Amino acid sequence: EIVMTQSPATLSVSPGERATLSCRASQSVSSNLAWYQQKPGQAPRLLIYGASTRATGIPARFSGSGSGTEFTLTISSLQSEDFAVYYCQQYNNWPPSTFGQGTKLEIK
Amino acid sequence: EVQLVESGGGLVQPGRSLRLSCAASGFTFDDYAMHWVRQAPGKGLEWVSGISWNSGSIGYADSVKGRFTISRDNAKNSLYLQMNSLRAEDTALYYCAKAAMAYYFDYWGQGTLVTVSS
Numbered sequence: 174e175i176v177m178t179q180s181p182a183t184l185s186v187s188p189g190e191r192a193t194l195s196c197r198a199s200q201s202v203s204s205n206l207a208w209y210q211q212k213p214g215q216a217p218r219l220l221i222y223g224a225s226t227r228a229t230g231i232p233a234r235f236s237g238s239g240s241g242t243e244f245t246l247t248i249s250s251l252q253s254e255d256f257a258v259y260y261c262q263q264y265n266n267w268p269p270s271t272f273g274q275g276t277k278l279e280i281k
Numbered sequence: 282e283v284q285l286v287e288s289g290g291g292l293v294q295p296g297r298s299l300r301l302s303c304a305a306s307g308f309t310f311d312d313y314a315m316h317w318v319r320q321a322p323g324k325g326l327e328w329v330s331g332i333s334w335n336s337g338s339i340g341y342a343d344s345v346k347g348r349f350t351i352s353r354d355n356a357k358n359s360l361y362l363q364m365n366s367l368r369a370e371d372t373a374l375y376y377c378a379k380a381a382m383a384y385y386f387d388y389w390g391q392g393t394l395v396t397v398s399s
Contacts, residue, residue, distance in 0.1 A: 174343070207385035209326075216376060216389035217318075217326065228387065260326055264384035268340025270316075270328040 175199050175263050179273035185281040188251050194276045196244040196261035205265035208237055208246045211275075212257045220259075221246065248278075256280050283307040283388045285377045290393030293367055301393055303360040303377030308388075311335075311355035314380040317362050319373035320392075329375070330362065331384065345371075367397045 176199040186192045196206065204224040209217040219228040221237035224244060234249040248255055261273040289301040303315070316331040330341045330351040339351055350363040360377055374394050378386035 205383065205385075209386075211326075216391055217386075218389075219385065219387050222381065222383070222385045222387075262326075262328075262385060267384050268331065269342050270331065270384055272326040272328065275325045 174269055175202060175266050175271050177261055177263055177271050177273035179259075179261055179276045181276060182274070183277045183279060185279050186251055187281045188253060190251055190281075192248040192251055192255075192278055194246040194248075194259055194278070196239075196246070196273050198242045198244075198263055200266075201241045202263040202265035204240045205263060206237075206239070206244050207262045207264065208235075209260045209262065210255075210257045211260065217260065251278075253280075283379065285379060285388060285390035287375060287377050287390045287393035290375065290395045292396045292398065294399050295368060295397055297367055298363070298365045299367060299395060301362040301364065301375055301377075301395070303390060305358045305360065305377075305379070308379070310353075310358040314338075314384065315353060315360045316378045316380055316384075316386060317351065317360075318376045318378050318386070318389075319371075319395075320376070321370075321373040324373075327373075331380065332360070364395070367395075369397050371395060372397050 178197045206224045208221040211217040225237045284306045286304045317329040348366045352361045374392040376392045377390040379388040381387045
C-alpha cells in the first residue's frame with residue numbers, strides 16, 4: 174500500500190500571504206495525485222487532479238505541482254475562505270486509494 | 282446538478298450489520314465508478330471501497346475486507362455498502378463519492394453517520 178505523508182500537520186499563515194503544502198508518496202504515483210479542501214461540517218471538495226489541473230470552478234490562486242513522489246499545493250494569496258484542512262490522495266495504484274493525513278491551514 | 286444522498290446510518294451494536302445506500306442523480310450513473318470514503322470523528326479521510334461502472338472491478342481497504350460488501354444497481358442509480366461484523370473502529374461519517382474518469386473523486390455526498398457502540 175502506498176503511504177501518503179503530508180507536511181506540515183498545521184500551517185499558520187496570514188491572509189494575503191502564500192501557503193505551501195507538501196505531500197510525499199512512499200513510492201511513485203506518477204501524476205495521479207489529487208488535492209481536496211474540507212471545511213468544518215462539510216464534505217471534501219476537489220481542488221486539483223492530475224497533480225496540477227484545477228477542478229471546475231477552483232480559483233486560479235490554487236496551484237498544484239510535482240510528480241513521482243513529491244507534490245505541492247500552493248495557495249498564492251490566502252483568502253479568509255481558504256482556511257480549512259487539505260488532503261492529498263493518490264489514485265495511481267488502486268485498490269487501495271490512499272489519502273494523506275491532512276494539513277490544517279489556520280489563520281496566523 | 283450532481284447530487285449524492287447517503288442514507289442508512291445509525292447506532293448499531295458491535296457485531297451487528299448495517300446497509301448504507303447512496304442515491305445518485307444529475308449524471309449518467311452507469312458511466313462512472315463509485316466509492317465509499319469514511320471519516321472517523323475528528324480524524325482524516327479513509328478510502329473504504331470502490332466499484333467500477335459495471336461492477337467488474339471492486340476493491341476494499343484492508344480494514345474492511347471480508348466484512349464489507351459494495352454493490353450498485355445502475356437501474357436505480359444507487360450505490361450500496363453492506364457492513365457486517367461492525368466494530369467500534371468503524372464509527373465514522375461515511376461519504377459516497379463519484380469517481381471521475383480516473384479514480385479521484387469529483388463529487389461527494391454529505392455523508393451518513395455510523396456509530397458502533399453497545
